[in-house]
Amino acid sequence: MRRTVTLGEGRTPLVESSREPRLYFKLESANPSGSYKDRFVAGELQRVLDGGGRACVATSSGNTGSALAAACARCDVACTIVVNEAAPEGKLRQMQAHGARVIRVPGFTVQAAVTAQVLELLEDLSRGQGIAMVVSAYRYCPVGMSRVEAIATEILELLPAANVFVPVGGGGLFSAVSRGAGASAARVFAVQPEGCNTVVSAWREGRADIDPVASTTRISGLAVPFDIDASLAVRQLRQRNDRALTVTDAEVFDAQRYMLAAEGIYCEPAAAAALAGARKARAQRWIGPEDDVVCLVTGHGFKDPDSIAVAASAHPDRKVDAGALRDLLMAEVR
Ligand SMILES: Cc1ncc(COP(=O)(O)O)c(C=O)c1O
Structure with missing residues (x-):
């Protein structure tokens, strides 16, 4: 099916x-x-699965990786994601929590030469090993x-x-x-x-x-x-x-x-x-x-x-004992 x-x-x-x-x-x-990357991943991973693929390698500034990791977990597809060293915590945790293998490469997506080198390497690997390469761009993944x-x-x-x-x-x-x-x-x-x-x-x-x-x-x-x-x-x-x-x-x-x-x-x-x-x-x-x-x-x-x-940080919380709570609330709640 x-x-x-x-x-x-x-x-x-x-x-x-x-x-x-x-x-x-x-x-x-x-x-x-x-x-929005969930839209992209739904289409691209469908193409991979329909073609019999069971593994993919991706590049991501964070959101493609998060979306892909979730979809791959669901479809039992092995997923390796190359990210920039400074990818935000929330996006990294999402990928890892869904079980993706995450590799950080300093300079990737920031320096043109490093980015080009990584993309070429992945293209080679993808061609040689028949592993799908997932990049959210028409140049790589028009479907x-x-x-x-x-x-x-x-x-x-x-x-x-x-x-x-x-x-x-x-x-x-x-x-x-x-x-x-x-x-x-x-x-x-x-x-x-x-x-x-x-x-x-x-x-x-x-x-x-x-x-x-x-x-x-x-x-x-x-x-x-x-x-x-x-x-x-x-x-x-x-x-x-x-x-x-x-x-x-x-x-x-x-x-x-x-x-x-x-x-x-x-x-x-x-x-x-x-x-x-x-x-x-x-x-x-x-x-x-x-x-x-x-x-x-x-x-x-x-x-x-x-x-x-x-x-x-513009709205710091305060800590008060229960006995002092009434006075604080009376002063603040209007
Ligand atoms: C939240 C968010 N907005 C916008 C974009 C820009 O998309 P594109 O790289 O296709 O221009 C991205 C790409 O990663 C993104 O994560």
Whole structure:
């Protein structure tokens, strides 16, 4: 019997902002492992299983690995994941808890040369040993990526002329959303950290080629310093006449704190890049007050406890004996 790979991913909520009219959040963080990568993994692992594969090797900044580890546990597929040394704790623990073998490689996803070396090695290994290589990019895994395109169609069913803001690392997610938007009236905006602006700089300068950069961004998931799907993203941008912009890490962390404190949305920093981009696009009048704006909340707050700890430190807890509790509560509860 054919086994269907699914954990119930997709069809994620689209919620309105509690503060701003016409601002919406697409909660990809509500996917089973906490990021949009569950959509990708469901499609890609299905392809692997249908082809008789029983093992895979993957690269990940964290979320692909978490999603893949969960699906592999369920489907009894052996899974080895190569990650960057600084992958956030929440994502690493997820992979390990599901039983994936995790290998940390310093410089991977940060330095272009190390990243290229690792990818080449895995490609060789995958070809030589017949083990599936899982990377969330069209360049390597177009079948899985095609499942991500549904993010756009789900939004457009409800908001046919939406302005969709997409956090960009390697460029695969943007390419998928842009493809999903097709010939619709939607506009799709690529938002990249200033410290890793592969797509935005090529788009601004009219280049087709992607220049590798020395990434300085601290936003996990968005530090992809050379062309994986970046050139595809630039082609998509030109084809649909869409737009791209950069945001600083500080603007991303500020947007994350706003989402936590004012929208009740528990997200990782990469996910908040979309709102940081939407704010900038508004300030530049790329979008007006009558436009519907959708920010993709691509990953959950549990993924990156360090960034959450910074936001939490503004609201320290207190410890009191039960006898002193009444006075404290009377002073505070209104
Ligand atoms: C939470 C999150 N948002 C956005 C992205 C960017 O996706 P892409 O690398 O396809 O541009 C990633 C990639 O890992 C991610 O984990």
